[in-house]
Amino acid sequence: MSEKQTSQEPIEDLKAEQEQPVAEAAETEEAVEVSSENWEAKYEEAENRYLRLRADFDNYRRRIQKEEEAKVKYRAQSLITDILPALDNFERALNIEVSDEQTQSLLKGMQMIHSSLLEALKGEGLEIIEAVGKTFDPHLHQAVMQVSEDGVEPNTVVEEFQKGYRLKDRVIRPSMVKVNE
Amino acid sequence: MSEKQTSQEPIEDLKAEQEQPVAEAAETEEAVEVSSENWEAKYEEAENRYLRLRADFDNYRRRIQKEEEAKVKYRAQSLITDILPALDNFERALNIEVSDEQTQSLLKGMQMIHSSLLEALKGEGLEIIEAVGKTFDPHLHQAVMQVSEDGVEPNTVVEEFQKGYRLKDRVIRPSMVKVNE
Structure with a gap:
C-alpha cells in the first residue's frame, strides 16, 4: 500500500x-x-x-x-507653510502709503503678483480664516490681546494682527487676534 | 462508508x-x-x-x-508649477530702473520677499536651470532663437528669455533660450 x-x-x-x-x-x-x-x-x-x-x-x-x-489632500502643506512668512511680508509691504507715481506703478504691479501667488495657493486648497467681526473660535483664532469695548458683541474678534490659514479642512496657522471680552 | x-x-x-x-x-x-x-x-x-x-x-x-x-518626492510639483508665472512676473518687475528713493525702498523690500519665496521653493527641491554660457541641452533648454556669433562656442546658450526650473531630477519647465549655431 x-x-x-x-x-x-x-x-x-x-x-x-x-x-x-x-x-x-x-x-x-x-x-x-x-x-x-x-x-x-x-x-x-x-x-x-x-x-x-x-x-x-x-x-x-x-x-x-x-x-x-x-x-x-495635504501634499502642499509643507511648501505652503514655508511660503507663509514671505506672504506675510508681501502683504505688509503692500500696505505702505505711496505719494509718487513711480512707486505707485511698482506697487500696482506687486499687488497683481501677490494676487496671482495667492490664487496659486488657493488652487491647492489654501483658505484665509475669517477673523474680524467673527465670534472668537479657539480652533481658528489665537487671542494675543483682550479688550473691553462697549457696543461690540462679547467674545468677538475686533482686530487681526496676522492672517490665519486653513489648508482645506486643516488649520495650518490660526489668526492672531485681539478679542473683546 | x-x-x-x-x-x-x-x-x-x-x-x-x-x-x-x-x-x-x-x-x-x-x-x-x-x-x-x-x-x-x-x-x-x-x-x-x-x-x-x-x-x-x-x-x-x-x-x-x-x-x-x-x-x-514630487508632492509640491503641482503648486510650484502654478506659482511659476507669478515668479516670472515678480522677477520682471524687480528688473525696473528706479530713480526716486521711495521706489527704491519698496523695490528693496520686494527683492527680500522674492528671495524668501524662492528659498521656500528651493526647500521643496526647486532648482534653477543654468543656461547662459552653457552648452545647449535639449532636455534642459528650449531654443526659441538661433544666432551665428563669432567668438562664441558653437551650440552654446547666449541669452535666456525665461528661466527654466527642475524639481529635484525632474525638469518642470525648460529655460527658453537663444543659441549660437
Missing part, C-alpha cells in the same frame, strides 16, 4: 513523508484513513492561512488608500 | 459532494483512497492559492512603496 501510495502521490511533501512510517505500521484501510485525515488537516491549515492573508491584504489596501487620500 | 465519511468531513464542499457517487460505487479501500486524493488535491489547490496571493501581496507592497516615494 505504501508503495502504491507513493507512486500515486509523487508530489507529497517532506512533512508527509516523515509521517509515512505510522501509516506503514498500521492496517491497510486505517493507514489510508490516517492519510486522508492528514490531508484534510493540511487542507484546512492552508485554507485558513489563505483566508488570513486575504484579510491582511484587504486591510492593507484599505489603510493605504486612506493614507493616500490624506497625502494627496 | 459514505455516511461515515460525511460525519468525518463536514466541511467538504459541493464539488466534492458531486464526486461522491463514484466513491459510493467503489470498494471501501478505494473509496477512502479517492477521498485522500481529493483532500490532497484540495490542499494543493489551497496552498497554490495562498502562494499566488502572497506573491500578489508582495508585488502590491513593492509597487505602492515605489509610487509612494515618487509622490513624496
Whole structure:
C-alpha cells in the first residue's frame, strides 16, 4: 500500500513523508484513513492561512488608500507653510502709503503678483480664516490681546494682527487676534 | 462508508459532494483512497492559492512603496508649477530702473520677499536651470532663437528669455533660450 501510495502521490511533501512510517505500521484501510485525515488537516491549515492573508491584504489596501487620500489632500502643506512668512511680508509691504507715481506703478504691479501667488495657493486648497467681526473660535483664532469695548458683541474678534490659514479642512496657522471680552 | 465519511468531513464542499457517487460505487479501500486524493488535491489547490496571493501581496507592497516615494518626492510639483508665472512676473518687475528713493525702498523690500519665496521653493527641491554660457541641452533648454556669433562656442546658450526650473531630477519647465549655431 505504501508503495502504491507513493507512486500515486509523487508530489507529497517532506512533512508527509516523515509521517509515512505510522501509516506503514498500521492496517491497510486505517493507514489510508490516517492519510486522508492528514490531508484534510493540511487542507484546512492552508485554507485558513489563505483566508488570513486575504484579510491582511484587504486591510492593507484599505489603510493605504486612506493614507493616500490624506497625502494627496495635504501634499502642499509643507511648501505652503514655508511660503507663509514671505506672504506675510508681501502683504505688509503692500500696505505702505505711496505719494509718487513711480512707486505707485511698482506697487500696482506687486499687488497683481501677490494676487496671482495667492490664487496659486488657493488652487491647492489654501483658505484665509475669517477673523474680524467673527465670534472668537479657539480652533481658528489665537487671542494675543483682550479688550473691553462697549457696543461690540462679547467674545468677538475686533482686530487681526496676522492672517490665519486653513489648508482645506486643516488649520495650518490660526489668526492672531485681539478679542473683546 | 459514505455516511461515515460525511460525519468525518463536514466541511467538504459541493464539488466534492458531486464526486461522491463514484466513491459510493467503489470498494471501501478505494473509496477512502479517492477521498485522500481529493483532500490532497484540495490542499494543493489551497496552498497554490495562498502562494499566488502572497506573491500578489508582495508585488502590491513593492509597487505602492515605489509610487509612494515618487509622490513624496514630487508632492509640491503641482503648486510650484502654478506659482511659476507669478515668479516670472515678480522677477520682471524687480528688473525696473528706479530713480526716486521711495521706489527704491519698496523695490528693496520686494527683492527680500522674492528671495524668501524662492528659498521656500528651493526647500521643496526647486532648482534653477543654468543656461547662459552653457552648452545647449535639449532636455534642459528650449531654443526659441538661433544666432551665428563669432567668438562664441558653437551650440552654446547666449541669452535666456525665461528661466527654466527642475524639481529635484525632474525638469518642470525648460529655460527658453537663444543659441549660437
